[in-house]
Amino acid sequence: MDLDSLHLLLLPRLLAALLGVVCEIAYLKTGSLWSPAAIHWLVVAVWLTVLGGQKSCCN
DSSP: OOHHHHHHHHHHHHHHHHHHHHHHHHHHHHOOSHHHHHHHHHHHHHHHHTSOHHHHHOO
16 A cells, blocks of 8 residues: 555544544533534535535535
């Protein structure tokens, strides 16, 4: 496996793990599920609309 393939394999998982950590911290700080839900929704909305996620996931 070359470096580019490894990069494409690991980057989405790393970003998903980072989003999970951010959402967990938001939950622990606020004690509410609304904060992590809003953060997750915002990240997914930006990915789908601005970063071209709609094209990459829904072909």
